[in-house]
Amino acid sequence: MAWMAWTWPTAAFFASIVLALTAMTLAEMRWPTAERQGWLPLSTTRGDRFFISLLGSAFIHVLWLAATDLPVAGAGLLSLGYAAVVMTRG
């Protein structure tokens, strides 16, 4: 695995993605999703909203890094808030 040049932060990042996907799978088995329309301009399933949360969070970080020198934890907090809004009301 050395050739993959692992670091602790990236390992934690990917582990959290895997955990989130596992949780989504278990949630789907326990409470099957139904399409619904929230404030997003399209009908979405739980998986769609998860994908939109991840993609949106990635771009929040990109814009943060492009625009400011403030600690990136700010982008992380912003992303968590965004993901919570998308998952619950999107």
Add this chain to the structure above:
Amino acid sequence: MRNDKAWLAVLPVVIVVAFTAIVPLMTVVNYSVQDIFDVDTRIFVGLDWYRETLRDPRFIDALLRQVLFSGLVLAIEVPLGIWIARAVPREGPATAAFLIVLAIPLLIPWNVVGTIWQIFARPDIGLLGAAVTAIGLSYNYTGSALDAWITLLLMDVWHWTSLVALLAFAGLASIPRACYQAAELDGANAWQVFRYVELPRLRAVLTIAVMLRLMDSLMIYTEPFVLTGGGPGNSTTFLSQYLTTMAVGQFDLGPAAAFSVLYFLLILLLCWLFYTSVMKGGADDR
């Protein structure tokens, strides 16, 4: 009773995708947060390479060029491909001949296409370049950025419009004759037949065609590299060429990895936005 054993059939694909896409992508992410000297000598730098890349004027210029190129390519190739597909006879001996002619550009390797156009567009000996020069127009794709862009667009249109045309033709051929007869009885004109009979039934194949062209044009490398080498100046240097220079030419693996992740996110976002809008439009039509 549900039979979950069917999921086992998907397992080979999951394994192949994991080893050809997911593991390499994870490695690139790992590289993007480090300054890599060799396998054993690397320094964690956090998100510095991302910050540096996002503020690099050459990256921003290449990104804008890339988006402009993809937009122009789609704006030309999709309508032209549909128009060609509608002009091809649906039946008869000429159909096969048309389809074979349309398929020929798709069979030519990308670097050969670049070489063909490099010679074809030369103002001294190339058929296109010499003809344009002969009618009194100033044309030199190695010296003028505008000429280089026009030549690149012409080359891409020549190479890839056939793909859109063939897919659109397949979609048109699947429309039942009864739909046309009903439109004729209703007195529909040619535009109305296209708008209300053909276009809704072409949505699926056109979505595939546009997605393929969008992804491919965003990743274009070989043809501009062979034709213009990214010049004159940097006027035709797209993201892929800048990335290659960084990764292979300068061996800056950390910054190149951060660049790759940003490039991947851009393509993912554009394809998702486009796919979602097309599918949503389809649902609205129904």
